[in-house]
Amino acid sequence: MKRYSVFAIAREAFRDHTGWERAWRNPTPKAQYDAIIVGAGGHGLATAYYLGKNFGITNVAIIEKGWLGGGNTGRNTTIIRSNYLQDPSAAIYEKARSLYETLSQDLNYNVMFSPRGLLMLAQTHHEVRGYLRTVHANNLQGVATEWIEPNRVKELVPIINIDGPRYPVLGALFQARGGTARHDAVAWGYARACSAMGMDVIQQCEVKGVRSENGQVTGVETTKGFIGCKKLGIVVAGHSGQVADMAGFRLPVEAVALQALVSEPIKPCMDVVVMANTVHGYMSQSDKGEMVIGGGTDGFNNFTQRGSFHHIEETLRALVETFPMISRLKMLRQWGGIVDMTGDRSPIISKTPLGNCFINCGWGTGGFKAIPGSGWAMAELMAKGEPGALAADFNMWRFREGQFIDESVAAGVAH
Amino acid sequence: MLILECPYCGVKAEETELSPGYEAHLKRFGPGSSDDDFEAYMFARKNPKGVHFERWRHSYGCGKWFLAARCTATLEVFGTYPAQSSEPPADLVAKIKAKRPDWKGFK
Numbered sequence: 248m249k250r251y252s253v254f255a256i257a258r259e260a261f262r263d264h265t266g267w268e269r270a271w272r273n274p275t276p277k278a279q280y281d282a283i284i285v286g287a288g289g290h291g292l293a294t295a296y297y298l299g300k301n302f303g304i305t306n307v308a309i310i311e312k313g314w315l316g317g318g319n320t321g322r323n324t325t326i327i328r329s330n331y332l333q334d335p336s337a338a339i340y341e342k343a344r345s346l347y348e349t350l351s352q353d354l355n356y357n358v359m360f361s362p363r364g365l366l367m368l369a370q371t372h373h374e375v376r377g378y379l380r381t382v383h384a385n386n387l388q389g390v391a392t393e394w395i396e397p398n399r400v401k402e403l404v405p406i407i408n409i410d411g412p413r414y415p416v417l418g419a420l421f422q423a424r425g426g427t428a429r430h431d432a433v434a435w436g437y438a439r440a441c442s443a444m445g446m447d448v449i450q451q452c453e454v455k456g457v458r459s460e461n462g463q464v465t466g467v468e469t470t471k472g473f474i475g476c477k478k479l480g481i482v483v484a485g486h487s488g489q490v491a492d493m494a495g496f497r498l499p500v501e502a503v504a505l506q507a508l509v510s511e512p513i514k515p516c517m518d519v520v521v522m523a524n525t526v527h528g529y530m531s532q533s534d535k536g537e538m539v540i541g542g543g544t545d546g547f548n549n550f551t552q553r554g555s556f557h558h559i560e561e562t563l564r565a566l567v568e569t570f571p572m573i574s575r576l577k578m579l580r581q582w583g584g585i586v587d588m589t590g591d592r593s594p595i596i597s598k599t600p601l602g603n604c605f606i607n608c609g610w611g612t613g614g615f616k617a618i619p620g621s622g623w624a625m626a627e628l629m630a631k632g633e634p635g636a637l638a639a640d641f642n643m644w645r646f647r648e649g650q651f652i653d654e655s656v657a658a659g660v661a662h
Numbered sequence: 663m664l665i666l667e668c669p670y671c672g673v674k675a676e677e678t679e680l681s682p683g684y685e686a687h688l689k690r691f692g693p694g695s696s697d698d699d700f701e702a703y704m705f706a707r708k709n710p711k712g713v714h715f716e717r718w719r720h721s722y723g724c725g726k727w728f729l730a731a732r733c734t735a736t737l738e739v740f741g742t743y744p745a746q747s748s749e750p751p752a753d754l755v756a757k758i759k760a761k762r763p764d765w766k767g768f769k
Contacts, residue, residue: 488709548714
């Protein structure tokens with residue numbers, strides 16, 4: 248891999264940019280790998296990357312039925328934060344956020360991490376109490392967040408209306424180190440780094456079956472034939488239940504659609520991320536000037552990557568009250584992704600009933616922010632066969648034991 | 663726009679009139695059941711990519727719960743039936759089988 252640098256740009260400038268190489272190879276699958284990761288989204292690629300970087304396991308294939316980063320990695324609203332209430336969540340999301348800070352240097356690929364600050368608005372007294380509690384919890388967890396009053400919110404977000412008739416802004420939970428990153432670049436950067444370590448990123452290759460003997464996976468049947476492996480990692484987000492079904496076990500997940508939309512580009516007007524959980528809308532401004540808007544999930548099982556229109560209407564109705572200036576903004580694009588929701592709205596990073604098969608799923612509506620931490624924890628689990636400190640609490644048997652990591656109660660919404 | 667016909671009042675209700683209630687025909691387990699059964703009742707859902715049976719409530723209409731057969735991969739609606747049904751009616755099952763020959767059936 249040729250490194251990207253200012254010298255590379257200068258060198259290429261003198262030879263009409265003929266020397267840039269492909270960012271990653273497009274290999275045909277080998278017969279056997281030490282480890283196969285199903286799913287070349289952010290989480291799958293990060294898992295492979297840290298398998299190589301932290302544990303020296305590089306005989307790895309990452310198999311993807313579509314194109315890499317074409318699922319939820321390319322469909323989210325790119326928000327990065329770690330202001331969670333429960334200790335296991337705060338630990339893994341903070342690990343991810345801290346890895347994002349140096350990810351561009353680490354991968355030699357600009358992921359455009361922008362720690363611009365993130366506000367979660369409190370618009371009811373219940374929320375005020377909840378966020379004060381979260382601030383205290385975050386202080387104990389070592390996650391830097393603070394409670395700010397409405398006048399400070401107005402300073403940070405001049406376009407906000409803090410005296411809304413239905414939902415006035417009563418304050419906010421502020422994480423100054425939260426922000427956004429370029430979602431596609433995260434997938435591309437990891438893919439390029441994995442490919443440089445000799446790993447095979449195999450796109451347009453759908454897994455059709457999981458072959459196992461005596462409780463151990465021996466490989467996967469794919470549209471490009473059988474591929475053998477010593478370890479299997481399933482990291483497929485919305486289709487986790489379907490791949491787990493091929494492997495012969497059931498997951499406590501349900502797939503629903505989550506939508507997002509962007510407006511026409513406008514001049515810079517908001518340099519922080521604002522989330523409003525009571526009305527369930529969130530908004531930030533992209534580098535292109537589009538307002539990037541997300542809301543809540545649809546209420547029924549869905550695999551179509553299309554959502555219901557009235558959810559968009561509800562999200563925008565709420566945001567127009569909070570940001571009156573967007574009322575005449577035209578929305579350019581709207582899309583949906585399929586998210587896998589668990590009962591406690593926390594992810595699963597776990598061993599499975601098959602000895603050498605591991606699963607990373609259930610990130611629901613908030614997976615993008617967790618990509619580096621999730622990959623870090625999943626790589627440790629796959630390399631050692633046992634979860635490390637980050638992953639231990641996220642095992643799939645917590646539902647049986649009643650040891651929930653209950654972020655749905657903590658936030659009032661899935662997030 | 664998802665449109666379901668309420669089997670009680672006959673109204674073809676669109677989604678904003680309805681509230682979703684997720685998987686239908688769950689067998690309930692309570693105190694005294696095994697851990698496996700209780701966990702499955704609480705958390706394990708079929709979550710199929712294809713034919714699915716769901717609970718819906720006509721919340722801004724007659725207010726009653728009913729059941730619907732729907733395809734989660736195409737959003738096609740096969741039909742609705744009253745909530746007082748322990749399994750889908752035979753004619754609905756036959757209709758789904760005709761449309762989805764690969765469907766493995768309700769059980």
